[in-house]
Amino acid sequence: MINSHDVLWGQTLLYTAYVVVMVSVIIWFAYSVTKEGKTSNVSKTFFWGFVAVLVVVGFSLHLVTYNTIPWVKQDLHRGDTVADQQFDIVVENHEFILPAKDMVVQCNELVLFDVTSNDLTYGFGLFRDNNSMVMQMQVVPGHRNDILWKFEENESLTIRSTEYSGPEGFQMIIPDAVNVVGCA
Amino acid sequence: MTTNTAPTPSSKTGFLKTLIDGNEGGLKADGLTPAQKLSLRFVVVGLIYFGFAAIEGMLMRIYQIEIISFIGVEQYFGILTAHPLVGIFGSSYMIVFGAFLFVIPFMMKKPLWSLKVGQASFLLIAIGTFTFWFSGFISHYAALYTLYWPLPADFDQFSALGGSFFIAGIALVMVGTLLFVLNVFKSIMYTPEGWEQQPGGALLSSALGFTGFANLFRKEKKEHLVPLPVAAIARGTVDVALNALIITFSGVLILVYMVWHLAGIDLADTAIDALLYKNWYWWGLDLVADGLVLIFVAGTWYLLAMLITGKKLFMQNIARAALAVELIVSWTVWSHHLLSDQAQPAILKIVSGELVTAFELITQGLAIFITLATLWMARPLKMTNELKFLLGGLLGFGLAVPAGIMQADMGLNRILHNTQWIIGPHVHVAIIVGLGMTLYAAIYVLWPLLTNGVKLYSQWMSNVHFWGTLVGGIGMGAFMGMAGLQGMLRRTIYFEGEFTPYMWLAGISGALILIGFVFFMINIIMSVGLKGLLGIFTKSKLDTKDLVPAD
Numbered sequence: 167m168i169n170s171h172d173v174l175w176g177q178t179l180l181y182t183a184y185v186v187v188m189v190s191v192i193i194w195f196a197y198s199v200t201k202e203g204k205t206s207n208v209s210k211t212f213f214w215g216f217v218a219v220l221v222v223v224g225f226s227l228h229l230v231t232y233n234t235i236p237w238v239k240q241d242l243h244r245g246d247t248v249a250d251q252q253f254d255i256v257v258e259n260h261e262f263i264l265p266a267k268d269m270v271v272q273c274n275e276l277v278l279f280d281v282t283s284n285d286l287t288y289g290f291g292l293f294r295d296n297n298s299m300v301m302q303m304q305v306v307p308g309h310r311n312d313i314l315w316k317f318e319e320n321e322s323l324t325i326r327s328t329e330y331s332g333p334e335g336f337q338m339i340i341p342d343a344v345n346v347v348g349c350a
Numbered sequence: 351m352t353t354n355t356a357p358t359p360s361s362k363t364g365f366l367k368t369l370i371d372g373n374e375g376g377l378k379a380d381g382l383t384p385a386q387k388l389s390l391r392f393v394v395v396g397l398i399y400f401g402f403a404a405i406e407g408m409l410m411r412i413y414q415i416e417i418i419s420f421i422g423v424e425q426y427f428g429i430l431t432a433h434p435l436v437g438i439f440g441s442s443y444m445i446v447f448g449a450f451l452f453v454i455p456f457m458m459k460k461p462l463w464s465l466k467v468g469q470a471s472f473l474l475i476a477i478g479t480f481t482f483w484f485s486g487f488i489s490h491y492a493a494l495y496t497l498y499w500p501l502p503a504d505f506d507q508f509s510a511l512g513g514s515f516f517i518a519g520i521a522l523v524m525v526g527t528l529l530f531v532l533n534v535f536k537s538i539m540y541t542p543e544g545w546e547q548q549p550g551g552a553l554l555s556s557a558l559g560f561t562g563f564a565n566l567f568r569k570e571k572k573e574h575l576v577p578l579p580v581a582a583i584a585r586g587t588v589d590v591a592l593n594a595l596i597i598t599f600s601g602v603l604i605l606v607y608m609v610w611h612l613a614g615i616d617l618a619d620t621a622i623d624a625l626l627y628k629n630w631y632w633w634g635l636d637l638v639a640d641g642l643v644l645i646f647v648a649g650t651w652y653l654l655a656m657l658i659t660g661k662k663l664f665m666q667n668i669a670r671a672a673l674a675v676e677l678i679v680s681w682t683v684w685s686h687h688l689l690s691d692q693a694q695p696a697i698l699k700i701v702s703g704e705l706v707t708a709f710e711l712i713t714q715g716l717a718i719f720i721t722l723a724t725l726w727m728a729r730p731l732k733m734t735n736e737l738k739f740l741l742g743g744l745l746g747f748g749l750a751v752p753a754g755i756m757q758a759d760m761g762l763n764r765i766l767h768n769t770q771w772i773i774g775p776h777v778h779v780a781i782i783v784g785l786g787m788t789l790y791a792a793i794y795v796l797w798p799l800l801t802n803g804v805k806l807y808s809q810w811m812s813n814v815h816f817w818g819t820l821v822g823g824i825g826m827g828a829f830m831g832m833a834g835l836q837g838m839l840r841r842t843i844y845f846e847g848e849f850t851p852y853m854w855l856a857g858i859s860g861a862l863i864l865i866g867f868v869f870f871m872i873n874i875i876m877s878v879g880l881k882g883l884l885g886i887f888t889k890s891k892l893d894t895k896d897l898v899p900a901d
Contacts, residue, residue, distance in 0.1 A: 170765040174835045177756065181775075185749060185828075192745045195722060196738070199729045208664060208723040220715040224708035228700075228759055235761035242696055242760075287498040287624055289690075289768060291839075297848050298837040299765050302690060306624045307500070309693035328768045330494055330841035332507040333427045 167318050170300055173235055237301065237315065240276075244314040249278035257305055258284040260334040262325055264343060271317050273349035278314050283307040288335070289328030292344060294321060302328040317346040372879025373807040379885020385452065385461070385897045386800055388468045390886045392448020393793065393800075395476050397871065399440030402483065404864050406433040411826075411857040413843070415850060426843065427492035432483050434495050437781065438638065439523045440479035445789050446646060447471060447530050449796060450583050452897065453653065454537050456799070457577045460545070461895035463536035471529040478522025485515035494841065495635075497600065499627040500619035503607035510608040517601045517608070524594045524601070531591045538576065538584060542895075549575070557584035559674035562667070578666055579656075582649020585677045589641035592681075596634025600627075625693050633684040640710060641680030643785060645673055647747065648717035650788050654740050655721045657795050659728035669720050676713040682706045686758035690767040699760060707758040714751045718744050735812050739791035742820050746783025749824065750776050753831070770838045774830025774856075782863060783823035790819070790870075799898060807876035811869040818866020825859030 232238050240247070251271060256263040271277050281290045283305045290311065291302030300323060305311045322345050327338035368376075382390070406429050412418060413426055421429075455462045462468060485491060489512020493502040502513065538557050539550035555561045556575040565571045576584070603622070610617050652663050663669055685702035688694040721744060731737060753775040757766045766772060797804070806812065833852035838844070875883060892899060 173762065174765060177762065178832075178835055181753065181756065184752060188745065188748045192741055192748070195726075196733070196741050199725055199731050199737075200733050202730050206727045206729050208726055210665075213665060213719065213723070216719055217712065217716065220712045224711040224755065225705065227755065228704045228708070231759050231761035237764055238761040241764070286501055286504065287628075293837055296837075299769065301764050302767060303764075304688075304691045304767075306628065306691060306693060308620065308623060309625050311692045313692060326839075328839055329498070330427075330496070330501075332501060332504060333424045333490075333492060334507065336423070336842040 168236060171298060240314050247276065247314060249314060250275035252278040252280060255279060255281045256284060257281060257288045260331060260338055262338065262340055269344045271344055271346045273346060274316060274318060276314055276316055278312055280312045281305045286331045287329055288331050291326050291328035292323040293326055294323060304329055318349060319346060320349045321346050368876055370880050372882050373877045374805050376879030377801050377804050377882025379882050379888065380891050381802055381899055382890055383892050383894055383896055383899055384465050384890040387886055387890050388465055389448040389452040390800055391472055392444045394886060396441050396444030396448065399436050399444060399479060403433055403437035403441055404867055408860050408864055411860040414853040415857050424490040428486045428490040431492040431494050432486040436479060436483055439475060442785060444475055449792050452796065454534060454580055454583060455897050457580045460542050463533055463540050467529050467533045471526045474522050474526030478519045478526060481522060482516045482519030485512050485519060488512065491516045497631065499622050499624045502604045503619050505611050510611040514605060514608045517605050521598060521601050524598045527590060527594045531587050534583060534587045557581050559585065562670050578663060578670060579649045579653035581670060582645055582673050585673050586642040586645035588677060589637040589680055593634050593637040596630065600631055628688065632687045636684040637680055640683045644714060645676050647785060647788050648673060650792055651717060651721040654736060654791055654795055655724040658737055659724060661728050664720050664723040664727060672713045672716045679706055679709045689760055689763040703758060704760065708755060711751060711755045714747055718748055736791045736795040738816055739787045739794060743784055743788030743791060746779055746787055750780035750784050768839055769834035770830040770840055771834030773840045774827045774834060779823060779827035783820060787819060801878065804877055807873050811873035815866040815870035818862045822859045822862030822866060826856045829856040829859060
């Protein structure tokens with residue numbers, strides 16, 4: 167099953183390859199544009215072909231991610247999904263108020279985090295021990311902020327606010343607040 | 351632009367003489383027209399504010415490597431709040447407005463509508479920027495440029511008095527901006543004294559793209575009355591105006607809360623819906639990032655390509671159409687900033703956040719292609735400063751726009767939002783490499799016209815500036831991006847050294863940008879001389895509306 171680590175690794179590879187190509191093209195262009203060439207014409211077919219590539223790349227990205235990244239469909243259809251577990255969390259005065267000190271999550275179950283802010287706009291993110299992000303969402307006061315997630319590795323996760331809420335906000339960290347158990 | 355081959359001051363006296371008088375006599379301020387002085391004032395103050403933003407940026411880069419003891423947390427977030435605003439309004443707006451107030455009369459072949467209104471714009475934006483910067487420095491007002499409600503009205507964390515001055519400074523900038531908008535459209539439409547009556551409505555129609563749109567349905571096509579770069583400026587200026595109105599409206603709202611608080615009455619912040627506020631504010635704010643910047647930049651690339659090659663633009667009707675599409679896209683694209691807001695309607699996330707945003711890849715890709723094709727068709731070209739900086743600018747947006755398209759995806763945004771990825775490979779590469787190098791190219795190409803042909807002091811320094819900005823800008827974005835992919839957030843502080851190796855590399859890259867900028871400023875000052883530099887700010891001795899001196 168794909169997790170955030172896999173997705174970001176794929177993104178790193180793709181974007182790095184793109185950067186290498188783009189930089190190479192500009193270096194080649196900068197060299198060639200100062201030289202006499204056999205032809206200096208740019209065909210309209212080449213131009214429209216390039217436009218077609220942009221259209222395909224621009225829109226297919228979302229189709230690919232919709233069909234390969236599991237949390238996209240899960241998120242769009244979360245209103246029609248019954249969660250196996252639910253945690254109601256409140257945020258107030260730059261503090262997360264958790265339903266339990268240790269929130270235990272069963273492996274492969276759908277878990278709903280419903281986070282309510284009583285004052286400012288915050289963020290709600292889960293992070294691994296190595297500081298990499300599992301997921302996050304914004305927590306807007308006066309609105310429902312819920313996210314559905316499935317965990318597939320035994321791990322302890324840290325809750326951290328992922329949105330700036332004033333100078334006091336950077337301390338909004340609760341280490342090992344979510345524990346995933348039961349994975350083979 | 352002509353340059354000396356190397357800085358060869360024979361002695362300290364020679365160096366000091368050049369510093370004071372400029373290179374080979376430097377800038378003769380007495381020979382500058384009011385129009386030249388106006389544009390140069392904008393550009394000089396814009397560059398000074400870039401220096402502010404660059405130093406602030408370096409302070410924050412160092413802070414992420416090791417906490418600086420004399421900068422408290424409140425001060426750090428105050429810097430974080432002022433930094434982008436000084437960079438956008440104090441620097442980018444100033445340089446762009448100064449250049450455009452020269453380019454429009456230059457391309458339209460008629461004087462600027464009002465030099466006085468131009469001067470008022472200059473003063474209001476310069477003073478407004480200093481006001482919000484200074485009030486943030488003193489009071490540590492730190493609601494960030496995003497101002498997510500109700501943070502700007504959270505008086506448990508921020509001083510209402512300091513915040514009032516901060517918002518008042520922004521308001522001054524917005525008034526100056528609206529005066530710029532007025533000057534742009536009047537300059538396009540008006541009839542100068544003694545001229546045959548100009549078709550104001552038709553000129554405006556051409557500038558905004560209505561003529562081009564109507565031509566799609568006409569058998570006999572009407573000619574474009576306005577040159578393509580002016581059309582780009584006009585369309586970008588529409589977004590400037592809308593953005594100024596939204597920011598002014600939001601600022602007034604925040605000021606109301608501040609003033610009532612100072613009067614001893616706390617208004618209920620729940621009276622404003624935080625999500626609705628976030629939508630309208632991002633709608634307005636995004637008119638800068640995804641609107642006027644992209645349109646102005648594309649227009650500047652086209653202008654540069656035409657001036658560098660002396661030829662017409664490749665596929666110029668398509669370029670005009672793409673600018674019109676970009677304008678409409680910029681009004682409907684804001685929701686990609688709310689992909690992680692769970693209460694945001696899914697339809698807005700998909701249509702505005704993902705699909706409309708994808709158009710920016712197309713419009714910006716087209717602009718890059720058209721510019722490169724125009725240059726290619728005129729080869730061989732000499733690798734001048736304006737050409738090399740233009741290529742740097744194209745590369746910057748070539749890297750930054752796809753990075754933005756990736757994060758404007760519901761799947762990827764879930765794990766990228768508010769990480770260093772957003773602010774590194776996307777924002778800073780776009781601004782420092784893409785926008786910055788495009789503006790430097792414009793400065794180099796306009797330099798002879800603005801200074802009456804002052805010779806550049808050192809090509810070597812110009813090269814240091816070029817490579818420092820290019821390598822430093824891309825490097826900083828790359829290392830911030832790597833940290834972001836490892837989970838490092840923006841808008842926060844890490845005390846345990848979690849991402850120190852990346853931050854060291856980003857810091858070294860940032861230092862390269864700053865070194866490049868310092869060399870650029872030294873080069874400019876040595877070229878024009880301190881006398882010439884100060885002379886820019888005195889009243890012109892030439893009583894003319896012409897752009898450049900008659901002789």
